[in-house]
Amino acid sequence: MMSPPCPPSTCESQPLPSEGLLFVVEPMSLSDVEEVMAIERVAFSAPWSARAYRYEITENRHSTMVVVRPAPRSEGWLGSLWRQFAGRGPVLGYAGFWLLGDDAHIATIAVHPQWRRRGLGELLLLSLLDRGAERGARRATLEVRVSNQAAQQLYFKYGFEIISRQKHYYADNNEDAYIMATPPFDNPWYQDHLRRRRRELYERLKTPGPDPASRSDPAEG
Numbered sequence: 654m655m656s657p658p659c660p661p662s663t664c665e666s667q668p669l670p671s672e673g674l675l676f677v678v679e680p681m682s683l684s685d686v687e688e689v690m691a692i693e694r695v696a697f698s699a700p701w702s703a704r705a706y707r708y709e710i711t712e713n714r715h716s717t718m719v720v721v722r723p724a725p726r727s728e729g730w731l732g733s734l735w736r737q738f739a740g741r742g743p744v745l746g747y748a749g750f751w752l753l754g755d756d757a758h759i760a761t762i763a764v765h766p767q768w769r770r771r772g773l774g775e776l777l778l779l780s781l782l783d784r785g786a787e788r789g790a791r792r793a794t795l796e797v798r799v800s801n802q803a804a805q806q807l808y809f810k811y812g813f814e815i816i817s818r819q820k821h822y823y824a825d826n827n828e829d830a831y832i833m834a835t836p837p838f839d840n841p842w843y844q845d846h847l848r849r850r851r852r853e854l855y856e857r858l859k860t861p862g863p864d865p866a867s868r869s870d871p872a873e874g
């Protein structure tokens with residue numbers, strides 16, 4: 654009997670296990686919300702509330718929220734950091750999507766300013782694409798401020814394209830939004846694209862890079 658088709662990004666995660674990665678993506682729990690909020694307040698001009706995150710975790714069945722932290726087996730300075738945070742490592746970033754019909758709609762994604770530009774945004778985004786496909790989504794969508802170049806570059810790297818522009822979408826400053834979407838997850842070109850991105854990213858995340866605590870210039874977002 655033929656095995657059922659598996660979602661594209663999920664299929665790829667099987668031959669490319671995340672073993673050896675120095676960071677792990679896990680479901681967000683209520684005990685993470687305080688650390689998530691510390692990042693949220695510096696990452697966004699119109700931050701969500703802690704209550705909103707608690708709702709997403711405990712009540713919204715369409716929601717999938719995750720955090721990234723150092724892997725438990727990390728050694729060196731990364732391992733020390735893991736042990737300092739009650740033996741489970743600090744939250745370095747987080748992300749989430751809502752399953753809206755066929756779409757995994759990316760609701761939020763942020764990385765602590767001191768941990769940017771080392772692939773954690775990519776790891777979070779890839780994890781959302783995997784988890785969205787696992788939950789039955791056929792593509793991913795999102796909206797992003799037209800001024801947010803860093804986020805747009807991340808999304809372009811993972812195959813998102815601009816499909817429209819929403820005038821005055823953001824209430825805090827009246828800014829326009831780009832609406833972006835991936836190709837269908839079952840598109841062979843897109844499967845190959847994600848496979849390459851995953852391979853490159855996993856290689857990158859097997860080495861810890863410099864200790865952010867020793868840097869005086871947190872990466873720009």
Ligand SMILES: CC(C)(COP(=O)(O)OP(=O)(O)OC[C@H]1O[C@@H](n2cnc3c(N)ncnc32)[C@H](O)[C@@H]1OP(=O)(O)O)[C@@H](O)C(=O)NCCC(=O)NCCS
Pocket residue numbers: 696697761762763764765768769770771772773774775776796797798801802803804806807808810873874
């Ligand atoms: C967007 C964000 C999550 C990216 O996180 P990150 O961990 O720095 O991203 P990565 O290191 O994985 O970068 C992946 C790619 O994104 C792009 N990118 C990230 N930061 C960038 C920047 N400052 N300028 C240009 N491109 C950038 C690059 O293409 C990068 O690939 P590269 O390393 O090969 O150049 C982070 O900047 C952030 O938290 N911003 C504030 C919150 C936010 O704006 N969220 C998006 C809301 S729509």
